[in-house]
Amino acid sequence: MKISHHHIPLATQAPIQIIDVTQQVKDLFAASGIRNGLCTVISRHTTACVNLNEQEPMLQQDMLTHLKRLVPRDGDYLHNENPVDGRDNAHAHLMGLFMNASETIPIVDGGLVLGTWQSIFFIELDGPRPERHLTVHFMGTE
Structure with missing residues (x-):
């Protein structure tokens, strides 16, 4: 069993922003040497998520x-009355309820098993x- 662990640093420029990281993940995967197993991609933030979807600008x-x-x-959110880090970001936490970390x-x-449009x-x-x-995080056999 082989395990490979990596970080992708990102900077964002908009209040809500969708960033395609597919190629970065594929590049890391290519260097991993793993042939069969699992790839897990996780956001380390409570107000940023990971999603599989279609790369189409209008969508x-x-x-x-x-x-x-x-x-x-x-919105009238209680979290914004005393924010932990000074950001009125209750809306961001609530949006995160509908997505995956x-x-x-x-x-x-x-190969990574992604659908044609994913x-x-x-x-x-x-x-x-x-x-x-x-x-x-990649885990599997070579």
């Missing part, structure tokens, strides 16, 4: 619009942030 705009409608930034992708015969996204919900991190 991504629809996603942003949907999130903003679902949980408006200017991590995704696990099977590795079969030397990409791996880091989704910022409380930006902009100068420093964010994804953890990528």
Whole structure:
């Protein structure tokens, strides 16, 4: 059994931002030497998530619009009365309830098992942030 552990540093420029990290994960995977196993991608933040979805600009705009409608930034949230880090970000935490902190992708015969239209996204919900991190963990056999 081989285990490979990596970090992908990210910076975000928008309050809500979708960043395609598929190629970065694939590059790390290619260097791992693992042929069969699992890849787990996890956000190390409570206001940023990981998602598998389609890389299409109009769909991504629809996603942003949907999130903003679902949980408006200017809602009357108790968390914003005394924020831990000075950020009024209750809306970001609430959006995160509808997403995953991590995704696990099977590795079969030397490839990540992703669908034709699937990409791996880091989704910022409380930006902009100068420093964010994804953890990528590969586990399997060579």
